[in-house]
Amino acid sequence: MRVAVVKSAAAMLAVVAAMGLAGCGDTGGSSSDGKVQAVASFYPLYEATRAVGGELVDVTNLTAAGVEPHDVELTSRQVDAIEDADVVLYLGHGFQPAVEKAGKRAKTAVDLLATDGLTLLSAPEGHDEEQGKGHEAGEGEDPHVWLDPSRMIRVVERIRTVLAEEDPANAGTYAANAKAFTDRLRALDADFRSGLGSCQRRRIVTSHAAFTYLADRYDLRQEAIAGLAPESEPNPRRLAELTDQVKADGTTTIFYETLVSPRVAEALAREARVTTAVLNPLEGLTTEEVAAGESYESVMRRNLQALRSALGCN
Numbered sequence: 001m002r003v004a005v006v007k008s009a010a011a012m013l014a015v016v017a018a019m020g021l022a023g024c025g026d027t028g029g030s031s032s033d034g035k036v037q038a039v040a041s042f043y044p045l046y047e048a049t050r051a052v053g054g055e056l057v058d059v060t061n062l063t064a065a066g067v068e069p070h071d072v073e074l075t076s077r078q079v080d081a082i083e084d085a086d087v088v089l090y091l092g093h094g095f096q097p098a099v100e101k102a103g104k105r106a107k108t109a110v111d112l113l114a115t116d117g118l119t120l121l122s123a124p125e126g127h128d129e130e131q132g133k134g135h136e137a138g139e140g141e142d143p144h145v146w147l148d149p150s151r152m153i154r155v156v157e158r159i160r161t162v163l164a165e166e167d168p169a170n171a172g173t174y175a176a177n178a179k180a181f182t183d184r185l186r187a188l189d190a191d192f193r194s195g196l197g198s199c200q201r202r203r204i205v206t207s208h209a210a211f212t213y214l215a216d217r218y219d220l221r222q223e224a225i226a227g228l229a230p231e232s233e234p235n236p237r238r239l240a241e242l243t244d245q246v247k248a249d250g251t252t253t254i255f256y257e258t259l260v261s262p263r264v265a266e267a268l269a270r271e272a273r274v275t276t277a278v279l280n281p282l283e284g285l286t287t288e289e290v291a292a293g294e295s296y297e298s299v300m301r302r303n304l305q306a307l308r309s310a311l312g313c314n
């Protein structure tokens with residue numbers, strides 16, 4: 001008799017547990033596992049959405065590891081994923097036109113450049129032969145906001161709002177996750193401020209014009225070899241001008257990137273007899289970086305070290 005009671009109690013618990021699970025399933029997005037289905041257009045948005053979403057959100061990155069995200073092309077499966085997703089997060093202003101286009105057919109697509117309190121800067125004057133023809137030349141505003149941790153905090157806050165609207169039952173969890181992530185970004189911002197506060201030089205020569213916001217935040221001057229898009233070819237006059245400037249200023253380092261060929265940066269460094277180093281625009285991680293567990297923060301901290309060493313900071 002006693003055994004029978006225990007058994008039926010256990011059966012009852014099992015039923016309650018099953019109901020509980022079903023209840024959880026209903027609070028999320030439309031997927032079968034009950035999680036919100038999010039699509040992020042490239043790495044920094046992917047990492048931020050994963051950080052804010054935690055266990056509650058499945059995030060797909062549209063730009064594969066090792067791929068340069070400017071002008072990324074989408075497979076038909078990715079277009080389907082965009083259409084099926086609960087939320088699509090991207091940066092507008094012509095950074096990834098294929099995503100903007102496919103996003104029009106998504107349930108919810110959010111251009112994170114249109115975030116309140118995110119001050120956008122105009123694109124620096126182009127130095128490429130493509131100037132005037134390039135997709136970004138006419139857009140006017142620079143999309144590379146993620147390279148300034150203080151602007152990245154605004155983006156993370158917007159992602160939190162979007163997920164909380166999609167899944168209000170879990171708004172508290174998204175807020176807590178977002179706070180943990182933005183606290184780290186605040187510490188990173190403080191370290192950049194102090195690390196770049198007192199330097200012998202303030203001019204940085206970069207491959208493409210990705211660091212406008214970082215330069216704006218920490219009072220550096222960016223000279224980009226190419227324009228806003230890394231694949232654009234610089235013109236010979238621009239290279240000659242930069243070579244003279246590097247020599248005159250005592251610039252020690254030409255920065256190149258991990259996802260594009262360092263050929264032009266190396267040629268300039270040879271011509272001006274200076275060294276090269278990586279300054280990572282975090283447009284994506286390489287497969288090696290993913291395997292090594294690299295993140296936005298770890299790459300940004302390495303960027304800080306590279307800047308401090310190139311600029312002679314105390």
Ligand SMILES: [Zn+2]
Binds near residue numbers: 144208209229230283
């Ligand atoms: Zn870029």
